[in-house]
Amino acid sequence: MLDLKQDEAAATDASALAARYQAVRDHTEWLAEPLQDEDQCLQSMVDASPVKWHRAHTTWFFERFVLTDGVAGRDPVDPQREYLFNSYYDAVGPRHARGQRGLISRPTVSEVGAWRSSIDAEMARLLAAGGIAPHCVDRIELGLQHEQQHQELLLSDLQHAFAAHPFPPTYRGGERWLGPALRQHAPQWLAFDGGLQSFGHAGVGFAFDNESPRHHRWLEPFELSSELVTEGEWLAFVEDGGYRQPRWWCADGYALVQAQDWQAPLYWRRDAAQWSVSSLGGLRSLQAERPVSHVSWYEADAYARWAGARLPEEHEWEHAVERDDRCNQTLDALWQWTGSAYRPYPGFAAASGALGEYNGKFMCNQFVLRGGAWATPAGHARLSYRNFYYPQQRWMFSGVRLARSL
Amino acid sequence: MLDLKQDEAAATDASALAARYQAVRDHTEWLAEPLQDEDQCLQSMVDASPVKWHRAHTTWFFERFVLTDGVAGRDPVDPQREYLFNSYYDAVGPRHARGQRGLISRPTVSEVGAWRSSIDAEMARLLAAGGIAPHCVDRIELGLQHEQQHQELLLSDLQHAFAAHPFPPTYRGGERWLGPALRQHAPQWLAFDGGLQSFGHAGVGFAFDNESPRHHRWLEPFELSSELVTEGEWLAFVEDGGYRQPRWWCADGYALVQAQDWQAPLYWRRDAAQWSVSSLGGLRSLQAERPVSHVSWYEADAYARWAGARLPEEHEWEHAVERDDRCNQTLDALWQWTGSAYRPYPGFAAASGALGEYNGKFMCNQFVLRGGAWATPAGHARLSYRNFYYPQQRWMFSGVRLARSL
């Protein structure tokens, strides 16, 4: 997990909130620091956004949902910025096509920087003035959590863009940018009895709407691995012909493997006789004890079947990780694919208004990932967190922890 | 439900099985009877198959999985037929591309008919000889259930192909071919307490592997509608601009609605001021009390949200329909979309060998439908049955029953 200067506790009073605000905002800038302006404009696929866009969109979020909505008499967001930097909120209005974000040369990188500063100054005045309504505090907290999500996206999108360069630049040097920390322990199967249990956000501290309501679920007995699957283990799957045997794969997954000629995880490269892995820290050798990352759900599911296991259900994951501290690398290594389709919890209802679109409208066709990644900002992840991606996606910091039924 | 000459009870002894075998096989032929040879060769999209292909594929299933696997010394299936009429069994070997089934002019329709007769004669001899191993009886029963599935597919595929003709032929005349029976009762909300309940196939009679294992599930209190949504109710959604307002739709669904300019269910046609509906029985007026059919999951989900409700979970549906006989049109009108992603039940494991591919490899990216349709062969549907389709598909006999949380 990144060593951020961010306060992990909830900021309940204005000065703490102001400090936390500045720390989160500064961290985004720190992430952009090593980049050339040209790097910040790259969009290498429709699912990814330029670094500049992330910096602008998160700023728009505060301007739109905190300042404009919450400060009497404040001017609305400039319509051009609203059009360019609204991500997907239909209730806000029409917006720039997602796949065309790389074509927004203006505002420039430095103009976006200046905009960030001016909004930060305005936010600082608001926070210094005191007497902020609880509703507004919630919006600020949501904006900070939102910005932290984009901090991680910024890194995954940048990694993808750099990997599309025939001679990929290195983002930053040092062990921490090579991927999740090496596995320290031999994997164990940890057994759980299941039964009727409670799940979801328990009500203390921030959580997204999709982690609620708290609800019951019956679990059958199961086992969960104490460790993440590693590159060394995955290599055995590759070398066993795993990517060429339909029996390990669901039908949609194998069709994709063939259509796109997948032979290994996204950032693996084979040169002559050996594999290397491209990372934000540059190209490195495949490392037997490094947890394997950048795998799709299709691959995770196929690997699990090959390994005589399966992916955990999201409720199993939450139950086990909460109860057994022998589970390693849970929140700080890689997001872990589950076998659970991303659907609303029983009784879930999206909020009204634009922010009701935050999570609710994405609750189909995706799978849940649990945990958190080395690239996740410190303090952002928690046990009830529900991340979600499409089964074919693999440019994010995804990994695999196995389960099996008893 | 079609008035078939099929014995609904399980055929446990050889002569009953022989009679049931012939009844099911004859029904397929009866379905093809009104068609010209040219009609039987139509493939109007990759998801649909020609009638001739259905007749051949179901025959191959018996030849391959009963006769070849089960009769000592029997010749294997002719390799050309195996290549042409294997649907998706990777373990059997390579096969003809699914989207090219319309290009198989040979064997001709009458050659396929002759093949069907010869396999039926061979099956009759096998069944008359007696002493069939239980394993083989199971294979025959699976073959019959499989053929019944294709009887329904044959109709949905044919309807799609005829609808692609600029001047669509009528398949058969008469009220029964116009769609599901008219709704007879005003809808009521039926309330259920939920709690810890048991689900899945209880072990009596035939069931597909995906209905097992029997397992527990906790349900929160909910209500289920006693009736299906009708064309008249759906029209109100259309007229309220339902297909043009993103707030009712999940994001993927609305993107599809825009990309394909969906404005109503698949077979609705607007002429000047009024709507009509194309059916196997010809073009008819929209009917206020006819349950709406041929809607995708995206549409069903959006309609439910617009109506202030939601789709039932598959466990809710099973629980409610099993317990409350005020639920109408459950198994004999339309398959009913649920909010449940199609995933394995806890403890599910696919069988080994080719038949393990029957259901298991499709358990991602689809949603479960429960019940049965007017086009489903009599005796084929049951409460634990799990049908499944992709959320964008709508050429099958799908409908909507609403639920809501209490």
Add this chain to the structure above:
Amino acid sequence: MLDLKQDEAAATDASALAARYQAVRDHTEWLAEPLQDEDQCLQSMVDASPVKWHRAHTTWFFERFVLTDGVAGRDPVDPQREYLFNSYYDAVGPRHARGQRGLISRPTVSEVGAWRSSIDAEMARLLAAGGIAPHCVDRIELGLQHEQQHQELLLSDLQHAFAAHPFPPTYRGGERWLGPALRQHAPQWLAFDGGLQSFGHAGVGFAFDNESPRHHRWLEPFELSSELVTEGEWLAFVEDGGYRQPRWWCADGYALVQAQDWQAPLYWRRDAAQWSVSSLGGLRSLQAERPVSHVSWYEADAYARWAGARLPEEHEWEHAVERDDRCNQTLDALWQWTGSAYRPYPGFAAASGALGEYNGKFMCNQFVLRGGAWATPAGHARLSYRNFYYPQQRWMFSGVRLARSL
């Protein structure tokens, strides 16, 4: 050239015209004779049409442009038939999508046959009545030439459809269906001085509008090969890596070769160590002296460059073939690609009305082929004939004759 019972001379009086009409129409039926109804409905790609469609469209052409236009009080064409069997005449009205012709199961094959007979009877009455206006005679002649074009298309489309079957049927047995006749002479370079020459249809007998006006053109000195390129010669190009070396290809051609992984002409198949060729007469060995067929312009152009030559300009071809009877296999073996883009001759103007669309609107993006093929009906080809196809197409009866500048 097919040994047809067609009168090659222009039929100028009514009884000769009636006989010629019936001979041409009968030949179409003879071509369809060996086919199953199912074969007649195949459409294997958007450029090809079903045999049934060819039989119907040519019938529509007479009904629409001779009977309806020319016979007082005659009923118009049934609107459904007009919609289904109009090929591309915008002035006639809207029409069925070209790529969906395989989905027209109705009218059936036998209904189309009956329609053909009834139109033939009506035409026979018209021709027997005498006193046909010259304008109407011209329309009938155009209809016959049009039907002859479709006789050849019918064969090329059928060959493509059968080749798409994993176990291709044989259309007819016998040497004549294996392709163009074997080359009988060693190739010679025939030299021509060029100079200012006249080209185009000289005004005697039938010609299409695109062969006029007669016009002058200056030719530089050149040589033309007396023979067509053979399969044996083409094999040397393949074995020299011709399909893998960009230097022989124009840029668009090489991009296509790579995208579609072309390695040889369309109907060549490599099994283990040797090549065979699929034909209407079945699969046969590659034959060194058989003129190579089913090559695209891109391939013809690349082959010519590899061979140190070039394709002839259409004016060169016409000039040389007209003057030197040492040119072999000119009209009866294969259409011969030229280096000339298909553009109007100086002073060309399309006729007004629907028939003005016959050729004029296709005069861009295609290349001219000259000569005629073994599958061209007897008497249909002539020296001024301009056939045309897109440079990527190769399912027609195309071949190569080389030229070079002096």
Add this chain to the structure above:
Amino acid sequence: MLDLKQDEAAATDASALAARYQAVRDHTEWLAEPLQDEDQCLQSMVDASPVKWHRAHTTWFFERFVLTDGVAGRDPVDPQREYLFNSYYDAVGPRHARGQRGLISRPTVSEVGAWRSSIDAEMARLLAAGGIAPHCVDRIELGLQHEQQHQELLLSDLQHAFAAHPFPPTYRGGERWLGPALRQHAPQWLAFDGGLQSFGHAGVGFAFDNESPRHHRWLEPFELSSELVTEGEWLAFVEDGGYRQPRWWCADGYALVQAQDWQAPLYWRRDAAQWSVSSLGGLRSLQAERPVSHVSWYEADAYARWAGARLPEEHEWEHAVERDDRCNQTLDALWQWTGSAYRPYPGFAAASGALGEYNGKFMCNQFVLRGGAWATPAGHARLSYRNFYYPQQRWMFSGVRLARSL
């Protein structure tokens, strides 16, 4: 025509060549001057390249084909630069995918600028040293002509990229950036007798290989318009429904018009009741006397047919413009579409080696444009110049001059 500081006469001695070299190179930099670094990286479609890429590629051209090929002992081009900035020379080696040029964030804009300076310094030393071989002088001249082509491409590509921005930036202010100069004269039909004439580069001064060999051609009598078609004239075509009537269009063109819903030239915008035109100088009103630009061949051909005329053949254009000085706006307004497919002149042979790919491999599927545009560098255009584009392309500076046969 841009008022460049470029010497239009051929530079035959070293110091003149050095001066000309620097003037051309400086002009590229002047074109990039108003742009932000972010603007220079935009690639809005596969046919267009980023400004930075143009600056780099033209530099690579000198380094590769002058310095590396021509200076003994000189190091080869850095392999990464060669891979990134080789445009399409197969003989040089593999290269970066054309559609991915917008993803090359490194080298940065300023690094490319530094590379340009260093190559310029090296070139200056070479030119100052004297004694350059004639072969090498030719290469330098080709490099300069090449760079001038890219200066124009740079502007058309930039215009396209800016137009893709929802709030397009203005490149430079001032009348000269609004498009071609206003038409000053009423159009006249100028008549020409034709006959046997000579065409192609006459051998004095620089010309590309595709302008040779000098050759004869017979022309029929024709008329050419003295003027270009204007926006006002084109508006009448639009308002007459020209884009909705297939009869004016070739078949491929009309299919494209429908598929892409073309309703006017590329940069026309309709707001409420009036049209405006986006340009490098910003959005302006449609101007009746401004020559219409950014039209495809399909549109030009359709317009000509609607206007009762046709496009001139390239030989007609060359003949007429050379002989009649009443032809206005020939080289300095817009490239003028001709009806001539881009094919080699009689006797043309591409040079051997990489530079033989310069023009030769593009001689199919494109049409010739003659003249020159307001954005063409001064001194670059000439009467024998053959520009060429695909018939669907329209982002370049293309316009229309009509002809008709007598």
